[in-house]
Amino acid sequence: MDAKTGSISGGCPFHGDGGTRGLLGRTNRDWWPDQLELGILKEDGRRADPHDPDFDYAEAFNTVDYNALKADIKALMTDSQDWWPADYGHYGPFFIRMAWHAAGTYRTGDGRGGASSGQQRFAPLNSWPDNGNLDKARRLLWPIKQKYGKNVSWADLFVLTGNVAIESMGGPVFGFGGGRADVYEPEMVYWGTEEEWVDEGVETRILPDEGKALENPLAAIQMGLIYVNPEGPGGNPHDAEGMARDMRETFARMAMNDEETVALTAGGHAFGKCHGAKPSETFGKAPEGSNLHSMGFGWLTDPEEIGKGHITTSGIEGAWTPNPTQWGGDYFRLLFKYDYELTESPAGAKQWTPVNPDPEDMAPDARDPSKKVPTIMTTADMALKRDPEYRKISERFLNDQAALDDAFARAWFKLTHRDMGPKVRYMGPEVPEEDLIWQDPTPAGTQPSDSDVSSFKSKVLDSGLTVAELVKAAWASASTYRNSDHRGGANGARVRLAPQKDWAVNDPEELSKVLSKLDEIRGNLSMADAIVLAGAAAIEKAAKDGGHSVSIDVTTGRGDAGEEHTDAESFEPLEPFADGFRNYLKTKSQVKTEEMLIDRAHLLGLSIPEMTALVGGMRALGAVSKHARHGNAIGVLTDRPGVLSNDFFTNLLTMDTRWDVVDESGDEEFVGKDRKTGEEKWHATRTDLVFGSNSQLRAVAEVFAENGGEAKFVETFVSAWTKVMDADRFDIRCARYHK
Known part of the structure; x- marks a missing residue:
């Protein structure tokens, strides 16, 4: 247990709970075996992105009439459509959830997830149970996306629409930064190894009694969730301590402290309602597994029922406040005013209802304002009252609306911008002047002569x-x-x-x-x-x-x-758990060491030749960690360390050497011996030998090792090295957008 956060340590960042796992865990192909395979069309370096390679999205975004764009989005808020009517005549709460769930996949462990590339459009996120019916939110936005075209990305549109939704209902907004460029295929992200979605099983990723911690780099508490199970850990509404623990752990892994967690929960739930009008078996498959003529829609029900509000998403049914489309202090007022009793929604979900609520504290029916229905709280909401630390913060916000306004606005801004990197990448007229510590501000430098x-x-x-x-x-x-x-x-x-x-x-x-x-x-x-x-x-x-x-x-x-x-x-x-470029491994993991090298290369934006050249070059230069468990100089397959040569590749690929496992290393360390004399020549790791054993990596290594290949190796190494050294120079690349 972490003394500061109260969270359970996750241990090894790549530690699994059941045998060796692949770097990506469960893939889209595992979930949807019949998914149309498009990979063949990306062979030979062909791009999925339809825009020209030199298309500059930031430049395009800066040409947009920003005020007109916001006006169009605001008009959409109350333009209710028959095929998906707006609750209370206002789409604002729906769009807040869309933006929140687009951004809420971010996790600090590897920086993946988040809103910055529009991933919510693709599997598996487009079909997660927690993202139920957000396919309709995106379809509602299509006319606006179509109008502004390539000048506004889906990624920016998701977040900006959430901001406009909050503003349109009187809520506080700290600012907005555009510049998120879309991708056009699912990103390769490890989401977990579970074989069931959250609504098909109750297994949670934290089981303290069994010594099970939340695996890094994951943040969500169950497969298919954005944060936590709102009904309680594993669906148990009576586990108050576990509910607070899960919230604290998962929000911390998404870069939020206790105050931000409380502000986001209360602020987000000031708007809208949960949907659990009917049992989940009454609606259809998620979008990725739906039939062809559904045209990308999922979770479909009888069209006649939709207009009557018979919708099920989370399974919980009801609004949190009596004013679901108006910002204010009702959420905390009701939370502390009433005792709550455990009830069930029509869909069978566990939820909490106030005991003997006053008529003025009841909510309007989502489709018939003349009717009044009880408000609700989820088990996650109840944690803000039950947990001592959350309660202190909640009571302060209850008595200080201005403090809640400021905390929510800042936390929302952080939620939706945390994955954008330095502030210089933000575009548009609503970028806040204030520098925030989580933006990793860096003082401007001086150009040397x-x-x-x-x-x-x-x-x-x-x-x-x-x-x-x-x-x-x-x-x-x-x-x-x-x-x-x-x-x-x-x-x-x-x-x-x-x-x-x-x-x-x-x-x-x-x-x-x-x-x-x-x-x-x-x-x-x-x-x-x-x-x-x-x-x-x-x-x-x-x-x-x-x-x-x-x-x-x-x-x-x-x-x-x-x-x-x-x-x-x-x-x-x-902090790197493993850095194959320096031949460093903190301790043996259930993920193969060479897979962690690939993961690190991906985070650095490297191609296969660039990764290969950097590994070989750093070995030749002797640039390996002294603190690797294998000892100093392992993998340095050259008699002249410190010289930039292709010796690593020539000595790795020669048939004069036979490689054997060093028994006590558990297949992490290998010794290379002269085939004729048996004399030990080299020591290497899995990260080294993979460039001789893997057919694709060997093909590149052979280019660098062959006669005449050394010049190509040096050229590639220098280019890749420079790329890594300058990877974060957004202060240069983005400067022209801010003139």
């Missing part, structure tokens, strides 16, 4: 620091970048701050020595620039020693972040 850079590089090479030490420090700084949520990277030089400076993968003692020397000789350069340029100087020397003249054209002008700019706790999930 060419002479400053040249002088510094010369000093670096005369500093006594080795090529391996300089390369490792630069990699430690830049390779934290994740293209999932655009966090991490070299800008800010946070590698010299907690917690990054103390990560075992970074060889803290060596790193401290390197950073101290660079600080001593950097002159007018920022530390962020000095670290990257030192790595560049080392590689240029290593290439020259190998007979190749290269120039590492990394950008400069980075700024240095301080502790006041850094939420150290939020950077903890960026």
Whole structure:
């Protein structure tokens, strides 16, 4: 149990509970075996994205008449359609749920999920039980998307529509940043290994009595949920302690603290209602498994019943407040005014109803305002009253509406923007001026002169620091970048701050020595620039020693972040459990080590040749972790470490060497012996040998190892290295949009 958060430790970030799992767990093909297979059309590098490769979405978004777009969305709020009528004549609550569930898949463990690419349109998210009937919300938005075309992405439209919905009902909004570019196929994300959706079984991912914790990087408490089971852990409404535990754990893994959790729950539930008018067996399959003529719709019921409000989504039935389309303090007022009794919805879901409510505290019927029905609370809502810490926050909001207004607006903004990365990526006229700590703000840097850079590089090479030490420090700084949520990277030089400076993968003692020397000789350069340029100087020397003249054209002008700019706790999930590029593995996992290399390469935005060249190059340079469980220099398959050569590939692929498992390593470490003499020549890991054993990776390794291939290897390595070093330079790439 974590003493600070009260959460149960998840242990190994890739730890499973039942045998070795694949990197992706259950895939769309597992859930829908008859799904139309389009992969053949993406062979040979063909793109699924219909836009031109040079299409600039941020530039397109900045041409939109933003006020007209918001006016169109606002008009839609009360334009009720016969095929899916609006509850209370207002689609606002429906669209808030759509935006919330688009953003709420974000998790801090790997930065994946979230609203930034419009993934809600694709399986499995489009068919999760928790996303029931949101297919209709997206179809309601289609005329607006069609009107604005490529200038407004679905991803931006989801979030902006949620904002407009809140505003249209009098709620507080902190701001909006556009710039989320759509993807056109499902992203490869690990959602879990369970074989049942939440509405088909009650198994929860936290079972403390059985020692079962929530597996990282997952955040949702059950397969098919966005957050928690609203009826209680595993559907048990009486487990008050477990309900609060689940909420605290899952919201924390989505970057929310207790106050933000309470504000979001109360603020979101100030609007709209739950739907559980009929048993779930009365409606059809989810969109991905529905019949062809349903045209992408799922969960269909009798069309005549829809107009009467006979809809089931969560199974819970009822509104939280007597004013479901108006922002205010009714949610907390009712929560604390009444005792609640456990009841069942018409669909059989467990929910809580106030005892003897006053008539004025009852809600209007969603389709007939002349009728009054009791309000409800879910077991998750009741946790805000039952849990001591949540209750303190709730009582404060009960008595201070302005505090709730501000907390909800800020938490909603964080929820819908957490995966966008640095603020410079935000587009549009409603981007807040205030810098927020979760945006990882970095002070602007100063562009050094060419002479400053040249002088510094010369000093670096005369500093006594080795090529391996300089390369490792630069990699430690830049390779934290994740293209999932655009966090991490070299800008800010946070590698010299907690917690990054103390990560075992970074060889803290060596790193401290390197950073101290660079600080001593950097002159007018920022530390962020000095670290990257030192790595560049080392590689240029290593290439020259190998007979190749290269120039590492990394950008400069980075700024240095301080502790006041850094939420150290939020950077903890960026610590690599495994970094195959440095041949580091903290401890053996149920996920294959080579799969974790692929995962890390994906987060860095690398192609197969780029990943292959970086691994081979860093081995040749001797840039492996001293704190790997395998020991220093493992995987360095060269007699001349520190020289940028293709020796790793030539020595890996030669038939002169026979590889055997080192018995005590549990198939993680291998020894290479001379086939004729039996003499030990090399030691390597799974991450090394996969480039000889996997047919696709071997095909690329052979290109780098063949005669004449060394030049191609060096070229690819330099390009990939520069890509990683500059991955987070949005301050440069986005500058022209803010002029």
